[in-house]
Amino acid sequence: MTxxxxxxxxxxxVSTATVSNVLTQKKYVSSELEQRVYRAIEELGYRPxxxxxxxxxxxxxxxxxxxxxxxxxxxxxxxxxxxxEANERGYQIMLYDSDSEAKTEEQNVNSMLSAHVDGIISxxxxxxxxxxxxxxxxxxxxxxxxxxxxxxxxxxxxxxxxRGAASVADYLVEKGYERFICLAGPVGLVSNAQSxxxxxxxxxxxxxxxxxxxxxxxxxxxxxxxxELMKQVLEGYDPAPKPAAAFVGxxxxxxxxxxxxxxxxxxxxxxxxxxxxxxIYYSSFLYPPLTTVENPSRDMALNAIRLLLDAVEDLxxxxxxxxxxRSTLIVRKSC
Amino acid sequence: MTxxxxxxxxxxxVSTATVSNVLTQKKYVSSELEQRVYRAIEELGYRPxxxxxxxxxxxxxxxxxxxxxxxxxxxxxxxxxxxxEANERGYQIMLYDSDSEAKTEEQNVNSMLSAHVDGIISxxxxxxxxxxxxxxxxxxxxxxxxxxxxxxxxxxxxxxxxRGAASVADYLVEKGYERFICLAGPVGLVSNAQSxxxxxxxxxxxxxxxxxxxxxxxxxxxxxxxxELMKQVLEGYDPAPKPAAAFVGxxxxxxxxxxxxxxxxxxxxxxxxxxxxxxIYYSSFLYPPLTTVENPSRDMALNAIRLLLDAVEDLxxxxxxxxxxRSTLIVRKSC
DNA sequence: CTGAAAGCGCTAACAT
DNA sequence: ATGTTAGCGCTTTCAG
Numbered sequence: 001m002t003x004x005x006x007x008x009x010x011x012x013x014v015s016t017a018t019v020s021n022v023l024t025q026k027k028y029v030s031s032e033l034e035q036r037v038y039r040a041i042e043e044l045g046y047r048p049x050x051x052x053x054x055x056x057x058x059x060x061x062x063x064x065x066x067x068x069x070x071x072x073x074x075x076x077x078x079x080x081x082x083x084x085e086a087n088e089r090g091y092q093i094m095l096y097d098s099d100s101e102a103k104t105e106e107q108n109v110n111s112m113l114s115a116h117v118d119g120i121i122s123x124x125x126x127x128x129x130x131x132x133x134x135x136x137x138x139x140x141x142x143x144x145x146x147x148x149x150x151x152x153x154x155x156x157x158x159x160x161x162x163r164g165a166a167s168v169a170d171y172l173v174e175k176g177y178e179r180f181i182c183l184a185g186p187v188g189l190v191s192n193a194q195s196x197x198x199x200x201x202x203x204x205x206x207x208x209x210x211x212x213x214x215x216x217x218x219x220x221x222x223x224x225x226x227x228e229l230m231k232q233v234l235e236g237y238d239p240a241p242k243p244a245a246a247f248v249g250x251x252x253x254x255x256x257x258x259x260x261x262x263x264x265x266x267x268x269x270x271x272x273x274x275x276x277x278x279x280i281y282y283s284s285f286l287y288p289p290l291t292t293v294e295n296p297s298r299d300m301a302l303n304a305i306r307l308l309l310d311a312v313e314d315l316x317x318x319x320x321x322x323x324x325x326r327s328t329l330i331v332r333k334s335c
Numbered sequence: 336m337t338x339x340x341x342x343x344x345x346x347x348x349v350s351t352a353t354v355s356n357v358l359t360q361k362k363y364v365s366s367e368l369e370q371r372v373y374r375a376i377e378e379l380g381y382r383p384x385x386x387x388x389x390x391x392x393x394x395x396x397x398x399x400x401x402x403x404x405x406x407x408x409x410x411x412x413x414x415x416x417x418x419x420e421a422n423e424r425g426y427q428i429m430l431y432d433s434d435s436e437a438k439t440e441e442q443n444v445n446s447m448l449s450a451h452v453d454g455i456i457s458x459x460x461x462x463x464x465x466x467x468x469x470x471x472x473x474x475x476x477x478x479x480x481x482x483x484x485x486x487x488x489x490x491x492x493x494x495x496x497x498r499g500a501a502s503v504a505d506y507l508v509e510k511g512y513e514r515f516i517c518l519a520g521p522v523g524l525v526s527n528a529q530s531x532x533x534x535x536x537x538x539x540x541x542x543x544x545x546x547x548x549x550x551x552x553x554x555x556x557x558x559x560x561x562x563e564l565m566k567q568v569l570e571g572y573d574p575a576p577k578p579a580a581a582f583v584g585x586x587x588x589x590x591x592x593x594x595x596x597x598x599x600x601x602x603x604x605x606x607x608x609x610x611x612x613x614x615i616y617y618s619s620f621l622y623p624p625l626t627t628v629e630n631p632s633r634d635m636a637l638n639a640i641r642l643l644l645d646a647v648e649d650l651x652x653x654x655x656x657x658x659x660x661r662s663t664l665i666v667r668k669s670c
Numbered sequence: 671c672t673g674a675a676a677g678c679g680c681t682a683a684c685a686t
Numbered sequence: 687a688t689g690t691t692a693g694c695g696c697t698t699t700c701a702g
Contacts, residue, residue: 116385
């Protein structure tokens with residue numbers, strides 16, 4: 001049947017403690033015995049039972065990762081980064097996809113806790129943070145959501161959406177645009193969407209642009225909503241005398257908006273400029289290649305997992321940590 | 336500290352066995368005691384320790400899922416489907432991304448085994464199957480790779496790439512095309528790519544098309560390779576007197592090819608028809624919307640996880656099971 | 671129907 | 687430096 005540490009001990013002619021010691025490398029073992037143990041492990045095809053170890057040490061070497069939607073490249077890229085780094089440091093990841101449902105998210109947190117994960121990374125959580133803090137006692141990193149005050153063992157990794165959007169406004173004004181369209185994301189739910197709108201509008205205002213010069217509409221970050229919103233905008237649109245610039249809440253939405261534009265033969269950027277947000281993998285493939293703002297998923301994810309593992313390994317506390325990364329404009333052809 | 340079954344027992348005034356019995360629902364317990372146990376659980380905020388349970392029962396209620404690249408929407412869609420169904424049946428998933436490296440894949444399998452997963456789904460494995468079978472003793476489902484003979488507890492879920500590609504050839508001939516281009520995937524590595532080429536070429540031949548009428552080139556399934564290959568093709572291309580049709584190995588490649596076409600002002604489908612393969616989420620958003628072949632990731636994934644969990648729960652053996660799903664043509668605007 | 675107790679495989683005092 | 691052993695939290699015979 002399954003081969004245990006006892007079998008190894010017997011086969012190598014040592015005690016189980018010695019076997020354990022060579023396995024965990026925490027105590028010195030003579031290389032003589034070490035050799036014998038390794039040979040026995042090899043011969044019998046021994047593989048340590050992580051459950052037994054976890055039961056004893058109260059450490060599982062697995063971390064729970066939550067995403068709203070793994071199909072979204074922003075999230076899958078993050079997960080990939082996390083998974084890779086975790087593996088390198090000897091951890092495994094348990095993946096949970098909430099389908100953007102706060103209720104599912106809460107269930108998932110419960111599952112993670114039952115599984116005794118050593119730590120949790122929650123990406124773009126929808127659920128109430130206070131509730132989340134209440135539930136989770138292990139180290140927790142929240143990614144892609146604005147930091148809030150708390151004395152819990154929680155860190156925030158965030159990209160500065162406000163400034164990212166502000167840089168778009170700066171760029172547009174500098175380029176001489178005088179008419180603006182803002183296709184926003186779901187501002188109630190996801191405050192990133194709100195930050196983007198705010199950064200954009202505030203900065204426009206600072207440049208002396210009146211709110212009347214900006215047509216602002218709300219969608220939900222999807223391709224379809226970008227498409228629909230732009231179709232509405234186009235009903236009364238005339239590129240003369242000067243074209244408008246559209247700042248769109250996400251690259252997916254921008255993509256949809258571009259399709260609506262193409263359908264109506266409105267040339268990009270000649271008749272209307274388009275700028276997205278996120279810089280997902282596909283943005284450079286669009287036609288024309290999309291000018292957008294980088295949402296640094298890889299950087300955020302790397303920060304998140306490193307901080308978390310450091311916390312898990314008691315190298316640091318997460319309390320009060322809040323990393324804000326810059327979100328920078330990437331100029332391509334669409335504006 | 337952490338609250339255990341003992342605490343519950345004490346608080347409810349019963350034995351630990353009784354608590355366990357109400358938890359596992361395997362033995363009858365009077366509803367009187369049941370109530371008391373549940374109340375105690377509620378009060379003390381008890382959460383069963385899955386490691387202790389696993390150690391005892393040799394069941395972990397987690398399954399390992401391997402993908403070559405979680406960022407690829409074909410794989411992330413599969414993972415999402417698997418995760419959802421698994422959760423509903425009380426299982427969690429451990430995600431492993433090999434970055435398309437056979438070596439990493441093997442390491443991952445080892446990790447899964449150490450973690451004592453109850454079963455494994457390997458999507459599009461690159462590693463040698465015989466080696467994989469040798470390593471894995473738990474139920475195993477291999478998805479998106481052609482079945483091989485084996486008496487192991489292994490099932491295959493596969494989409495009929497050959498017939499999918501054949502239906503493309505049928506469609507093209509029927510539409511009156513007489514010149515063909517085939518931008519293939521990496522045929523050595525991934526035999527799906529080979530099946531697609533074979534299905535296409537064989538069927539063309541059956542329709543009396545000579546190999547000389549088809550310009551066949553090899554890439555690697557990426558956007559970039561589609562772009563490059565099409566650029567090469569275009570060097571000597573003249574749509575007159577009749578346009579050619581390009582069958583491209585994957586939607587990503589087709590996307591790249593379309594960009595090359597647009598750059599050279601070759602109108603799709605007027606000057607050249609384009610057909611992809613996979614029907615990833617984005618294909619309908621391309622311009623023009625891409626005619627392609629559905630690679631049924633959701634169906635495959637659902638089949639995979641259901642079969643696997645049935646096997647894990649000893650409801651069936653996987654040996655000899657091989658499900659082949661149809662891969663059907665989806666006609667949009669590009670051809 | 672319920673409780674006592676053994677033991678899953680491992681680690682970490684503690685003893686030698 | 688190595689061995690002995692208790693016990694992590696749970697399930698599951700086996701008695702009662």
